[in-house]
Amino acid sequence: MPDYSHLPSLVSSSDGRYRVVNSMLEMVSDLETIQRISFPDLADAEIMSADHFASHIKIFPAGQHAVLDTLEDKVVASSSDIQIPLDFNHYQHKFFPAVGDGYFTTHDSSSPWLYGADIGVHPDYRSQGLSSLLYKARQDLVQRLGLHGHFAGAMPKGYGAMSLEMPIEAYLHEVIRNERFDPVLSIQLKRGYRIYGVIPEYLEDASCANYGVMIVWRNPDIGWNE
Numbered sequence: 001m002p003d004y005s006h007l008p009s010l011v012s013s014s015d016g017r018y019r020v021v022n023s024m025l026e027m028v029s030d031l032e033t034i035q036r037i038s039f040p041d042l043a044d045a046e047i048m049s050a051d052h053f054a055s056h057i058k059i060f061p062a063g064q065h066a067v068l069d070t071l072e073d074k075v076v077a078s079s080s081d082i083q084i085p086l087d088f089n090h091y092q093h094k095f096f097p098a099v100g101d102g103y104f105t106t107h108d109s110s111s112p113w114l115y116g117a118d119i120g121v122h123p124d125y126r127s128q129g130l131s132s133l134l135y136k137a138r139q140d141l142v143q144r145l146g147l148h149g150h151f152a153g154a155m156p157k158g159y160g161a162m163s164l165e166m167p168i169e170a171y172l173h174e175v176i177r178n179e180r181f182d183p184v185l186s187i188q189l190k191r192g193y194r195i196y197g198v199i200p201e202y203l204e205d206a207s208c209a210n211y212g213v214m215i216v217w218r219n220p221d222i223g224w225n226e
């Protein structure tokens with residue numbers, strides 16, 4: 001593996017084993033590997049490849065985060081963000097066109113909102129707080145740039161298996177009330193994100209029945225009525 005020891009840590013785990021750094025071009029094939037293993041049900045046309053990750057790093061380097069395992073010397077998780085405009089009255093959108101067909105050509109540095117395009121933790125490293133480190137790095141970025149907040153189309157990955165039993169709104173109410181654990185949304189709710197609405201046909205993935213859930217984290221330095 002290339003030597004990443006010189007890269008500054010943006011966030012670290014309390015024992016120092018895991019460090020969040022800005023993603024580097026040398027990492028793009030590792031990032032594609034993590035992406036493919038993290039999204040086994042996502043349509044191939046919506047998977048981020050090494051080429052996509054390279055484009056993200058060129059267009060908006062500050063928004064690209066990777067987690068390094070300093071013990072095993074490898075990249076084990078990542079997240080990808082861009083700035084795009086957010087219109088709360090018209091928030092319905094489709095994932096891939098919103099992110100420039102995966103290349104982030106829609107990045108608009110004048111937008112006061114950061115958009116979460118992607119987060120994936122290698123399955124061998126889940127439930128160790130790595131996504132929490134990434135959410136912290138993303139929220140820190142929002143505050144550093146003085147943006148209004150972070151939003152995303154979350155994938156409710158427990159809903160696909162339930163979609164014949166209950167409508168999406170009933171499922172979400174159970175998740176919000178902590179009566180049901182959703183492997184993606186429950187974690188985001190714990191990290192301070194709140195649900196704004198439902199986005200049908202957000203992407204093509206049976207695990208979430210193609211739904212996205214519009215989630216928002218607002219910058220506490222700015223307030224909610226901006």
Ligand SMILES: CC(C)(COP(=O)(O)OP(=O)(O)OC[C@H]1O[C@@H](n2cnc3c(N)ncnc32)[C@H](O)[C@@H]1OP(=O)(O)O)[C@@H](O)C(=O)NCCC(=O)NCCS
Nearest residue numbers: 038119120121126127128129130131132154155181184187
């Ligand atoms: C979603 C994902 C990023 C989470 O990453 P992770 O590093 O495992 O998450 P963390 O370890 O930071 O947090 C897991 C939290 O869920 C909690 N949790 C896990 N299983 C749980 C369960 N069955 N019931 C209740 N809580 C549970 C953990 O306790 C932890 O919360 P805590 O830190 O407050 O205790 C990871 O599972 C992933 O990469 N999934 C595939 C890709 C994906 O779906 N990305 C999201 C697209 S929107």
